[in-house]
Amino acid sequence: MRRLSLVLLFLLAGCTASRPMEQTPVASTPERVRPERPLPAPVTLLPSFEAAIERGTRTMDGRPGPNYWQQYARYDLTARIDTAARRLDGEGRIVYLNRSPDVLRQLFLELPLNVHAEGVVRNEPAEVTGGVTLHYVAVEGQEALHPAEAPAGAPRYAVNGTRMIIFLQRDLAPGDSVRLDFRWSFTIPKRGAGGRMGYDENLFFLAYWYPHMAVYDDVIGWFTDSFLSRAEFYFGYGDYRITIDAPAGWLVMATGTLENPEEVLAPEVLARMRQAYASDTPVRIAEPDTDPVTLPGTDGRLQWRFRATNVRDVAFSLVHRGYWEGARTPVGDRDGDGQTDYAQINTFWRPTAPRWANVTRYQQHAISYLSRLTGFPYPWPHMTAVEGGGIIGGGMEFPMMTLIGDYNAAGDSALYYVTAHELAHMWIPMIVGPNERRYSWMDEGSTTFAENHARTDFFPGTQPRLSEQESYLMLARMGAEGEIMRWSDYHYSSFAFGIASYSKPATLLEALRGLLGEDVFWRAYRTFIREWAFKHPYPYDLFNTFERVSGRDLDWFWHAWYFETWTLDQAVAAVEPIEGGVRITVEDHGLAPMPVYLTLTLADGSQVRDTIDVDVWLEGRRQVTVTVPTGAAVTRVEIDPERWFPDIDRTNNVWRAPAGTGQ
Numbered sequence: 001m002r003r004l005s006l007v008l009l010f011l012l013a014g015c016t017a018s019r020p021m022e023q024t025p026v027a028s029t030p031e032r033v034r035p036e037r038p039l040p041a042p043v044t045l046l047p048s049f050e051a052a053i054e055r056g057t058r059t060m061d062g063r064p065g066p067n068y069w070q071q072y073a074r075y076d077l078t079a080r081i082d083t084a085a086r087r088l089d090g091e092g093r094i095v096y097l098n099r100s101p102d103v104l105r106q107l108f109l110e111l112p113l114n115v116h117a118e119g120v121v122r123n124e125p126a127e128v129t130g131g132v133t134l135h136y137v138a139v140e141g142q143e144a145l146h147p148a149e150a151p152a153g154a155p156r157y158a159v160n161g162t163r164m165i166i167f168l169q170r171d172l173a174p175g176d177s178v179r180l181d182f183r184w185s186f187t188i189p190k191r192g193a194g195g196r197m198g199y200d201e202n203l204f205f206l207a208y209w210y211p212h213m214a215v216y217d218d219v220i221g222w223f224t225d226s227f228l229s230r231a232e233f234y235f236g237y238g239d240y241r242i243t244i245d246a247p248a249g250w251l252v253m254a255t256g257t258l259e260n261p262e263e264v265l266a267p268e269v270l271a272r273m274r275q276a277y278a279s280d281t282p283v284r285i286a287e288p289d290t291d292p293v294t295l296p297g298t299d300g301r302l303q304w305r306f307r308a309t310n311v312r313d314v315a316f317s318l319v320h321r322g323y324w325e326g327a328r329t330p331v332g333d334r335d336g337d338g339q340t341d342y343a344q345i346n347t348f349w350r351p352t353a354p355r356w357a358n359v360t361r362y363q364q365h366a367i368s369y370l371s372r373l374t375g376f377p378y379p380w381p382h383m384t385a386v387e388g389g390g391i392i393g394g395g396m397e398f399p400m401m402t403l404i405g406d407y408n409a410a411g412d413s414a415l416y417y418v419t420a421h422e423l424a425h426m427w428i429p430m431i432v433g434p435n436e437r438r439y440s441w442m443d444e445g446s447t448t449f450a451e452n453h454a455r456t457d458f459f460p461g462t463q464p465r466l467s468e469q470e471s472y473l474m475l476a477r478m479g480a481e482g483e484i485m486r487w488s489d490y491h492y493s494s495f496a497f498g499i500a501s502y503s504k505p506a507t508l509l510e511a512l513r514g515l516l517g518e519d520v521f522w523r524a525y526r527t528f529i530r531e532w533a534f535k536h537p538y539p540y541d542l543f544n545t546f547e548r549v550s551g552r553d554l555d556w557f558w559h560a561w562y563f564e565t566w567t568l569d570q571a572v573a574a575v576e577p578i579e580g581g582v583r584i585t586v587e588d589h590g591l592a593p594m595p596v597y598l599t600l601t602l603a604d605g606s607q608v609r610d611t612i613d614v615d616v617w618l619e620g621r622r623q624v625t626v627t628v629p630t631g632a633a634v635t636r637v638e639i640d641p642e643r644w645f646p647d648i649d650r651t652n653n654v655w656r657a658p659a660g661t662g663q
Contacts, residue, residue: 001196001232001396001422001444037591037620038566040559048219049540057218058538062545063531070536072097073213073238079206080245081318086188086199092210094180096172100216104172107180108216109164112208112227116189120161123489124194124229129187134159134211136183139168162227164211182211191391194229197315197403200390202322202350205403207315207396213238215435217536225437230497231488232436232443233429235312237534244304244316248297251286251324253346254316255399256308257381264302266292269324276326277344282360286324288351293324308380308399310534312433315398317386322350323357329364332377343367343378349387353406355415356387362419362458369454370420374427375526376533383423394418397425417455417464424450432532439539440488440497445505452506465510469646471503476567476648484508484562485539507646508561514644515557515595516550524549556593556618566591570639571652573623581629584637586612589652593617594645600628601636633657 045053052058056067077092098104115122117131137144139155144166150156156167172178188206192198197207215223215236223234244252252264261270269286276283286293294302308314328342335341345363349356363385371377380400389406395418396403402422407415424447428434434442452464475481475495482496484505491497513521528537528545543558560566569590576583586596596612608630616624639653647653 001394001425037588037617037622039618039620040556040593042555043540043543043558043563045540046219046538049538052219055218058541060544061548062528062541062543063548064535064541068535069099069101069218071099071213071216071236073236075210075238075240075242075314077210077240077314078243078245079209079316081204081206081247083204083247083250083318083320086204087185088188088206088209089183089185090210091183092181094182094211094213095177096180096213097177098172098174100218101174102221103174104216105168107166107168107172107178108214108222108224109166110212110214110227111159111162111164112193112212112233113186113189114159114162115193115227115229116186117161121226122229126194126229127189127191129189132184132186132211134182134184136181137166138181139166140179141181142169163214163224180211184211193227195392196396198388198391200388202320203386203388203391204318205315205386205388205391206317207313207398207403209315212313215536219538223435223437225489227437228489230494231438231440233313234435234437234536235433236536237310237312237433240306240308240311240314242306242308242314242316244306244318245301246304246318248294248300248302249292250318250320251293251322251348252302252304252316252318253348253384253386253401254304254306255311255314255401256306259305259307260303264294264297264304266294269293273326277328279327280329282325282327282345282347282364284323285326286322288321288323311380311399312430313398315401315403317348317384317401317403319348319350319386322348322387324348325357325360327360327364329368331367331371334377334379341377343380344382346382346384348384349406350389353387353389353408355407355412358412359385359387359404359415359419362416363423365458366420366423366454367426369457370424370427370450373450373453374529375522376427376431376529378426379431380426383426385419385422395422397422397430399426399430413459416458417451420454420458421447421451424454427529431534432529433534433536434538435536437489438487439485440501441484441505442537442539442542444501445484445509448502448506449509465507466643468503469507469510469643472499472507473646473648475499476504476565476646481565483565504561511561511594511645512546512557514597514640514642516546516552520550556614560592564591567648568592568594568645569648569652570594570596571649572637572639572655575634575637575655575657577634578627580631581627582634582637583625583627584655585623585625586639587623588617588621590648596624597640597642597644598626598628599638599641600630600634601638602630603633603635606632 056065059065074095080089111132114131116129137157144155144157147156155169190198197205272285325347327345330340347360384401388403393405428446429443436443455464482491484500524546567590571587573587574585595614598610600608610628635657637655
């Protein structure tokens with residue numbers, strides 16, 4: 001998710017091998033006394049992660065282990081929408097498969113919309129609508145009751161905030177499954193779940209609308225952290241059949257494939273939809289004055305049926321008297337048959353959002369480009385963007401669906417930015433499924449990184465990575481950031497959460513590009529996505545993958561940048577001409593160690609590059625002197641002119657020869 005407040009905050013906001021070095025003592029001056037620098041420590045694994053390695057479900061090189069497993073579920077859900085009462089009535093069945101080696105005596109589920117219940121703990125304001133009312137819960141056909149009401153041996157359930165627990169009447173053995181049945185209802189909030197779903201004029205967008213199985217994984221077991229509104233989600237994968245019962249005249253789209261278009265769409269609209277899905281240029285499928293857009297239905301209602309496979313969630317939209325535009329976009333070769341595959345693109349918006357006439361084109365570019373960038377073709381049948389002015393300011397992602405604000409005031413370029421961001425989420429967390437509630441940076445930081453590359457491709461000549469870097473540095477200079485590895489719901493402030501989740505981790509991926517080089521970085525990045533597709537990586541899996549692919553011990557990098565709030569401040573302290581070259585003294589005023597990338601500009605305009613390896617700082621030193629042969633006078637020395645690394649003070653990164661010295 002990219003919230004508009006964070007976007008505004010952000011808007012404010014080739015090397016040679018190392019050469020031998022001449023060691024010089026650290027010089028302390030009356031003006032600036034440098035304290036002894038702390039040294040990065042080896043990354044300490046969580047005991048539960050170490051135990052997973054011992055069990056063979058994880059590995060120390062970042063791959064899933066030979067014994068890796070994860071749970072799975074099959075959902076059959078029906079939602080009936082009363083647009084006048086703004087109410088959803090649902091019923092559904094979940095078949096939960098225990099693929100773990102463990103015997104389960106209880107099941108945990110999540111009811112995120114209970115964040116709108118009276119008295120529920122949350123870390124952001126929320127409309128109180130009463131949350132979710134459960135009318136019926138059953139296990140294997142036997143009704144489950146509250147513990148105080150259930151007879152001995154019967155299934156029981158309890159709800160605490162956004163968490164639900166079901167106590168089974170029999171243990172769920174490895175390889176076994178259990179059937180759960182539910183009926184529920186809730187009043188649809190205007191801006192639900194922290195502005196991620198809700199309603200506005202002629203629009204409903206429904207998410208987190210059903211009881212959802214909590215994750216039981218190989219590292220921590222049941223994940224039972226409550227949804228508090230700010231940090232997002234950790235969902236497992238499953239197959240879904242969903243039926244949306246909606247009034248005729250409302251266009252419905254959802255995660256998955258629409259299985260009965262002939263039963264719900266007016267013939268002319270159906271024909272234009274099929275035309276659009278075969279077109280490389282956008283086709284208007286419906287407009288506000290298109291009448292009718294659907295069939296009349298039975299008693300003025302229609303049932304839209306969708307099916308989705310191996311997704312972590314489902315969402316759906318209802319739009320009345322709006323625009324529907326469609327097209328297709330190439331995603332590469334999904335199945336290895338040598339043929340180009342395509343994804344369908346849908347865009348729904350209302351007349352109050354004229355900038356959205358460009359969003360189909362934005363989606364086409366983003367899905368195609370990101371398929372190439374990640375090395376993983378977009379795997380699903382469609383990608384749909386829904387304009388959500390009045391519900392959301394920024395955007396929010398769901399499998400195959402995104403809800404984005406109208407962006408009337410922000411402009412066309414900002415609308416592309418947020419579109420690319422939300423669609424980049426299709427890879428993380430929808431394909432690669434980390435725990436967003438604890439490690440939002442794995443999701444948002446990686447997505448911001450991918451978004452910035454899409455922006456650079458769409459707007460050639462721009463460098464959004466530098467704006468992202470400055471957003472991080474702005475808060476770092478204030479001393480207001482928090483550690484990236486701090487659990488996401490427990491950051492010191494919303495600004496610290498935003499920087500630790502978005503700008504800083506995106507900036508650090510760029511720093512890794514600069515550190516490892518293009519070839520190695522992209523191999524590691526794409527390897528991580530490929531190996532953890534439709535699985536649940538932890539931060540250590542990401543760290544270990546980069547170390548395996550690069551062949552380098554990067555613990556110093558992870559510790560300094562992810563577990564601490566250390567900053568980088570390298571400085572050119574002195575440049576002394578010598579016969580055939582120069583002697584350069586570099587000081588490290590910060591705490592975060594990084595290699596020093598030196599670029600020397602000569603009097604004839606040519607350049608010489610040199611690198612000081614990070615190891616000198618890992619020895620605890622604060623100063624180093626190197627001799628660089630140049631064969632000509634040096635007019636300028638600069639540290640990291642490409643700005644790969646987030647140096648907090650670039651005013652001391654440059655030395656210029658005094659005028660008239662002839663150096």
